Amino acid sequence: MKKTKVSYLLRGTPSALLMLGAGFVMASSADIRAALGMGAAVLLALLFSSVVISALHKIIPAYAKMPAYLLIITGFVSLIAMVMEAHFPVVVDMLGVHLATLSVSAVIYRDAEEVADHNGEGTSIKTAIVTGLFFTVMMVLCALVREVLGNATIWGQPIEFLQDYKISALAGAFGGYLVLAIVMAVVNKITGLHHHLDENNDQEGDC
Amino acid sequence: MKLLKTLVILLIIIAIFGGAMFALNLYTGPIIEENNAGAEFAPLLAVMPEGSVFDGEALLYSAENPTASSLKDVPASVLSVYKEANGLGYAIRCTGESNYSTAPMEITIGISADGKICGVQIDAYNDTASFDFRTKDPGYLSTYIGQDSSLSGVGLVAGSTYSSTAFKNAVSEAMGVLIANDLIAEGVKTDAQILTEMIPSLHTGLTSGGFLKGTAVEASGNITEGYKALNGTGYAFIMKNGEASLLAIVNAVGTCKLYDTTGADVTEANTALVEEAVAAAALQDFSADAQNMLTATYADATEITPVTFTTFGNVVYAASFVTGENTYYAFYSRPLTYEDSAMAICTVLDANGAIVSQDIKEFLFGHGVEYLPAYGSGYGDTGSDVFKGYEGQFAGITSGTVSDELLVSGATVSSTAVKLATQDVFAAFESIQIGGEQE
Numbered sequence: 001m002k003k004t005k006v007s008y009l010l011r012g013t014p015s016a017l018l019m020l021g022a023g024f025v026m027a028s029s030a031d032i033r034a035a036l037g038m039g040a041a042v043l044l045a046l047l048f049s050s051v052v053i054s055a056l057h058k059i060i061p062a063y064a065k066m067p068a069y070l071l072i073i074t075g076f077v078s079l080i081a082m083v084m085e086a087h088f089p090v091v092v093d094m095l096g097v098h099l100a101t102l103s104v105s106a107v108i109y110r111d112a113e114e115v116a117d118h119n120g121e122g123t124s125i126k127t128a129i130v131t132g133l134f135f136t137v138m139m140v141l142c143a144l145v146r147e148v149l150g151n152a153t154i155w156g157q158p159i160e161f162l163q164d165y166k167i168s169a170l171a172g173a174f175g176g177y178l179v180l181a182i183v184m185a186v187v188n189k190i191t192g193l194h195h196h197l198d199e200n201n202d203q204e205g206d207c
Numbered sequence: 208m209k210l211l212k213t214l215v216i217l218l219i220i221i222a223i224f225g226g227a228m229f230a231l232n233l234y235t236g237p238i239i240e241e242n243n244a245g246a247e248f249a250p251l252l253a254v255m256p257e258g259s260v261f262d263g264e265a266l267l268y269s270a271e272n273p274t275a276s277s278l279k280d281v282p283a284s285v286l287s288v289y290k291e292a293n294g295l296g297y298a299i300r301c302t303g304e305s306n307y308s309t310a311p312m313e314i315t316i317g318i319s320a321d322g323k324i325c326g327v328q329i330d331a332y333n334d335t336a337s338f339d340f341r342t343k344d345p346g347y348l349s350t351y352i353g354q355d356s357s358l359s360g361v362g363l364v365a366g367s368t369y370s371s372t373a374f375k376n377a378v379s380e381a382m383g384v385l386i387a388n389d390l391i392a393e394g395v396k397t398d399a400q401i402l403t404e405m406i407p408s409l410h411t412g413l414t415s416g417g418f419l420k421g422t423a424v425e426a427s428g429n430i431t432e433g434y435k436a437l438n439g440t441g442y443a444f445i446m447k448n449g450e451a452s453l454l455a456i457v458n459a460v461g462t463c464k465l466y467d468t469t470g471a472d473v474t475e476a477n478t479a480l481v482e483e484a485v486a487a488a489a490l491q492d493f494s495a496d497a498q499n500m501l502t503a504t505y506a507d508a509t510e511i512t513p514v515t516f517t518t519f520g521n522v523v524y525a526a527s528f529v530t531g532e533n534t535y536y537a538f539y540s541r542p543l544t545y546e547d548s549a550m551a552i553c554t555v556l557d558a559n560g561a562i563v564s565q566d567i568k569e570f571l572f573g574h575g576v577e578y579l580p581a582y583g584s585g586y587g588d589t590g591s592d593v594f595k596g597y598e599g600q601f602a603g604i605t606s607g608t609v610s611d612e613l614l615v616s617g618a619t620v621s622s623t624a625v626k627l628a629t630q631d632v633f634a635a636f637e638s639i640q641i642g643g644e645q646e
Contacts (some may be wrong), residue, residue: 060216061209061212061213061216063209063213064212064213064216064217067213067217068216068217068220071217071220071221071224072220072224074224075220075223075224075227075228076224078224078228079224079227079228079231082228082231082232082235082239083231083235085235085239085242086234086235086238086239086242087238089239089242089246
């Protein structure tokens with residue numbers, strides 16, 4: 001399949017390709033509000049931590065990078081959680097412990113280590129925004145399917161004509177993974193990412 | 208050196224973020240505290256008049272720390288009591304539990320300062336879903352609005368008697384806390400309410416498990432309200448008598464008694480009302496059913512003669528009959544069991560009042576299958592041993608030897624109904640001996 005600009009951007013999208021953050025998608029995509037809340041938290045945590053890490057990566061010695069980066073990410077996640085708890089308590093209730101565990105998420109740490117640690121602020125910001133946005137889009141897509149078909153609600157409001165037809169399993173953990181897998185398959189089909197991966201693997205095998 | 212440098216870097220990061228969190232908390236802390244208070248008070252505001260405010264001083268009682276409260280006589284069903292900041296009233300969070308509760312119902316009640324209910328809300332309903340009184344009667348909760356502690360305008364929901372009683376009792380207990388602590392005035396029960404509450408003790412055929420089991424009948428003449436027994440055992444009427452009200456109870460064979468609000472028997476002094484009550488009672492004729500059940504066991508029964516009894520229980524028909532050279536008495540009773548379905552029991556006593564035989568039929572859940580033989584192995588299958596020989600145990604029992612040994616573990620509701628019906632049979636037999644007359 002022809003590689004597009006979208007497929008290029010999606011290449012680094014954690015949940016679409018690398019299965020990073022799949023647990024967060026499963027846990028936070030039963031409701032669109034929760035999905036947007038988690039998406040925003042991931043985007044902001046990525047953005048702030050990438051900026052700070054890219055600015056400091058030359059100062060922090062190599063042997064101190066991992067704990068330092070974790071502390072920076074944890075600090076930003078905590079600050080974001082405090083603001084969300086003040087202004088979006090309902091969303092924080094929905095996310096529960098998953099918001100706090102964002103501190104140790106590979107989604108954020110991967111960007112910090114692979115991008116911010118080797119590039120300047122501009123590239124880090126751009127990567128953080130793209131990653132965060134596509135992570136949010138994936139979450140919202142999953143949430144849209146799960147909330148409408150699993151709970152027969154939209155934005156927490158009941159959809160009357162669907163009440164008798166809802167598929168409750170979709171609202172649970174099993175449904176979360178199932179919908180994520182379907183969304184991933186659709187994204188990969190549209191963007192040809194699996195071909196991109198296969199080509200890379202073939203090339204690595206040839207070496 | 209590396210370790211020291213690492214520690215310094217990490218400490219600097221911690222200090223920076225610690226400071227940032229401290230500063231941010233100055234802004235978010237009060238908002239979060241306000242949100243939490245709002246979440247705690249949200250269910251309370253839903254049952255209180257518009258404009259109600261609950262502040263930090265609102266909590267008068269909490270079951271989590273009862274010793275910190277000055278309120279006395281708080282039952283275990285009450286979880287917390289709150290006072291509205293502007294004196295508009297009180298909000299109480301409490302629980303209610305019935306035989307069908309998997310966990311207690313959680314209820315929030317708003318009570319205005321004048322002692323009237325201004326709102327009720329069920330926060331968690333944990334009774335059997337098919338008995339949910341909100342589904343059976345969607346307007347039921349609204350009947351509580353405006354009621355004082357007497358709850359005189361509130362009834363029970365047919366088909367959800369246990370659950371709606373649990374709810375009503377929870378509301379009553381919650382209001383009792385405010386009354387016991389002089390926070391609101393006690394409501395006064397109406398005569399009709401007092402008389403209705405007397406029915407279960409005076410006409411046991413109209414009750415099951417202590418609950419009134421009747422369908423409402425239309426008011427007419429001096430009858431202001433009335434109930435027809437679900438099992439055909441008679442009627443109860445609230446009747447006007449000038450400014451006062453009386454309770455009239457009618458059994459399955461047309462015997463009537465009148466009581467005033469003190470519980471005194473005033474039948475003799477109100478013969479006109481007695482005649483009106485008997486005329487209003489559209490009694491069912493069980494003679495064919497009873498005689499069919501009797502002749503199934505006593506095929507040679509002759510001289511079957513109906514007799515009148517004056518008791519108000521589950522017996523709906525009585526007759527004397529002759530078999531061989533002996534005279535016996537047959538009693539047909541219909542106690543209520545599961546889902547308010549009526550059993551059919553034919554009890555035969557000898558002239559000395561001892562049981563000769565007892566035939567029991569229970570049709571369960573509308574399956575058209577006899578319950579007792581099928582018990583424990585599914586409807587219509589070969590029965591388990593639980594009730595094997597059960598009916599035979601009654602032979603020889605007299606009014607003085609009815610005991611809890613007749614109850615069957617695992618079939619308590621059914622066997623309790625049979626035991627009560629057996630007691631009613633002996634009471635009816637005694638009434639025949641004392642004052643009954645043969646027709």
